[in-house]
Amino acid sequence: MxxxxxxxxxxxxxxxxxxxxxxxxxxxxxxxxLRKLAExxxxxxxxxxxHFKDKHELLCALAAQGFDHxxxxxxxxxxxxxxxxxxxxxxxxxxxLRFATSQPERYDLMFGRPIWKTGTPSDELKQIAxxxxxxxxxxxxxxxxxxxxxxxxxxxRLAQASWATLHGLCRLMIDGIYVNAMDMDEVSxxxxxxxxxxxxxxxxxx
Amino acid sequence: MxxxxxxxxxxxxxxxxxxxxxxxxxxxxxxxxLRKLAExxxxxxxxxxxHFKDKHELLCALAAQGFDHxxxxxxxxxxxxxxxxxxxxxxxxxxxLRFATSQPERYDLMFGRPIWKTGTPSDELKQIAxxxxxxxxxxxxxxxxxxxxxxxxxxxRLAQASWATLHGLCRLMIDGIYVNAMDMDEVSxxxxxxxxxxxxxxxxxx
DNA sequence: GCGGGTATCTTGACGGTGTCAAGTTAATCG
DNA sequence: CGATTAACTTGACACCGTCAAGATACCCGC
Numbered sequence: 217m218x219x220x221x222x223x224x225x226x227x228x229x230x231x232x233x234x235x236x237x238x239x240x241x242x243x244x245x246x247x248x249x250l251r252k253l254a255e256x257x258x259x260x261x262x263x264x265x266x267h268f269k270d271k272h273e274l275l276c277a278l279a280a281q282g283f284d285h286x287x288x289x290x291x292x293x294x295x296x297x298x299x300x301x302x303x304x305x306x307x308x309x310x311x312x313l314r315f316a317t318s319q320p321e322r323y324d325l326m327f328g329r330p331i332w333k334t335g336t337p338s339d340e341l342k343q344i345a346x347x348x349x350x351x352x353x354x355x356x357x358x359x360x361x362x363x364x365x366x367x368x369x370x371x372x373r374l375a376q377a378s379w380a381t382l383h384g385l386c387r388l389m390i391d392g393i394y395v396n397a398m399d400m401d402e403v404s405x406x407x408x409x410x411x412x413x414x415x416x417x418x419x420x421x422x
Numbered sequence: 423m424x425x426x427x428x429x430x431x432x433x434x435x436x437x438x439x440x441x442x443x444x445x446x447x448x449x450x451x452x453x454x455x456l457r458k459l460a461e462x463x464x465x466x467x468x469x470x471x472x473h474f475k476d477k478h479e480l481l482c483a484l485a486a487q488g489f490d491h492x493x494x495x496x497x498x499x500x501x502x503x504x505x506x507x508x509x510x511x512x513x514x515x516x517x518x519l520r521f522a523t524s525q526p527e528r529y530d531l532m533f534g535r536p537i538w539k540t541g542t543p544s545d546e547l548k549q550i551a552x553x554x555x556x557x558x559x560x561x562x563x564x565x566x567x568x569x570x571x572x573x574x575x576x577x578x579r580l581a582q583a584s585w586a587t588l589h590g591l592c593r594l595m596i597d598g599i600y601v602n603a604m605d606m607d608e609v610s611x612x613x614x615x616x617x618x619x620x621x622x623x624x625x626x627x628x
Numbered sequence: 629g630c631g632g633g634t635a636t637c638t639t640g641a642c643g644g645t646g647t648c649a650a651g652t653t654a655a656t657c658g
Numbered sequence: 659c660g661a662t663t664a665a666c667t668t669g670a671c672a673c674c675g676t677c678a679a680g681a682t683a684c685c686c687g688c
Contacts, residue, residue, distance in 0.1 A: 225636085244540050249674060260638050262676075267636095271675065324535045332597045333526070334450055345599065373612045377591070380613070381583065384590025391538045394555050394582060406579045407586070414616060431665080455645060466667050468647080473665095477646065 229267040231257050236278055240321050250274075275331060276338035282326040283344040285315060290351045301359050306408055308355075312382060313389075313404050320390035327383065352379060378411045435473040437463050442484055446527050456480070481537055482544035488532040489550040491521060496557045507565050512614055514561075518588060519595075519610050526596035533589065558585060584617045 239248045268274040293308040316323040353375035385407045445454045474480040499514040522529040559581035591613045
């Protein structure tokens with residue numbers, strides 16, 4: 217039924233993910249412990265283990281949500297009139313930067329070594345992450361077949377390199393290393409320029 | 423003197439840093455605990471606290487060592503005949519990629535959010551990190567005044583953008599997200615190409 | 629309706645962590 | 659030589675992730 221205090225929670229998994237996202241956002245990855253999370257949701261220590269094998273799997277689910285968001289950004293960008301691939305790319309990049317800077321802890325988790333290398337990424341995470349990148353690579357490929365890139369270009373390599381630029385900028389920005397927040401707008405525009413140059417200006421040779 | 427078991431260690435700080443670097447390399451950041459470290463060095467739990475305020479400070483020192491290494495790479499690159507700035511840059515990039523891939527855990531620590539944003543970077547770390555980047559920016563600036571870049575270019579922005587590309591590629595590579603090891607050589611060459619394209623619009627060789 | 633099986637949740641316990649507080653040893657310096 | 663001080667130790671605490679074993683409530687075939 218719908219009593220307030222029931223032994224079976226109803227949809228604990230969703231509640232855990234929701235609360236975990238809040239904790240991650242507000243207290244950072246260090247503040248996100250399973251014990252604290254369980255308490256916030258109003259459930260005992262070990263309850264989460266019936267919905268996630270261990271903490272790593274919960275983190276993977278949180279990361280997967282983030283990639284879902286990025287993938288959505290790709291789709292939204294497609295709403296821009298399709299004859300203007302450049303403007304589509306620009307729209308995607310802006311959304312990407314906005315996402316990374318508004319949820320830095322989530323972004324850090326999504327692309328962090330703990331999930332991908334130290335631990336083993338869950339199948340769900342790998343699938344959504346790879347498909348997000350594939351969608352991006354397809355857009356880059358589209359720009360090639362559209363004549364905006366030299367015929368001989370390797371679309372995969374260009375996608376990797378341009379994504380890496382975007383990714384690197386986000387990391388440096390959200391971690392506050394070489395790029396401070398005051399520069400952000402300007403740096404964003406510069407990165408868009410650089411990526412567009414990489415992807416659409418005819419290059420001297422190869 | 424030099425007895426094997428003496429109450430005062432002699433140079434505990436250096437011994438700690440040395441062993442911590444080994445631990446970081448071999449077992450990853452998760453395997454690097456102060457207790458385990460103290461035991462390896464043959465000293466009690468709390469001994470390290472007389473040389474580092476807390477764990478964060480020790481990690482900062484480890485990161486600073488890494489930036490020292492990068493700075494050394496910059497200097498080494500200067501040994502290349504100075505009339506060939508492009509080759510200097512290429513040399514630096516190759517060394518940079520080699521460093522990141524050979525010591526991924528260290529690289530992750532150096533640029534990781536836990537040190538820079540979650541915690542407060544030590545003054546020593548900030549100083550060496552910023553000066554390393556400044557040296558890089560100066561090289562980029564040199565390429566501008568050398569006529570290899572359009573006059574109106576903003577050297578700081580170009581330095582940020584090109585470093586970001588390099589950084590992003592390293593992250594994606596060492597975290598094993600979109601770029602697997604087999605692609606590495608090819609991706610490295612592509613990234614060098616991209617960065618050179620970014621930094622010198624009119625290049626003739628290669 | 630009922631009985632058993634199963635999914636869900638709980639409490640207890642263990643080994644691990646960083647680090648505060650207070651005590652102990654050894655080097656140094658007047 | 660005595661006192662100050664730096665270096666090191668041991669005890670304790672509050673966390674953490676998670677294994678094991680028990681309690682509870684739901685569900686499905688009879």
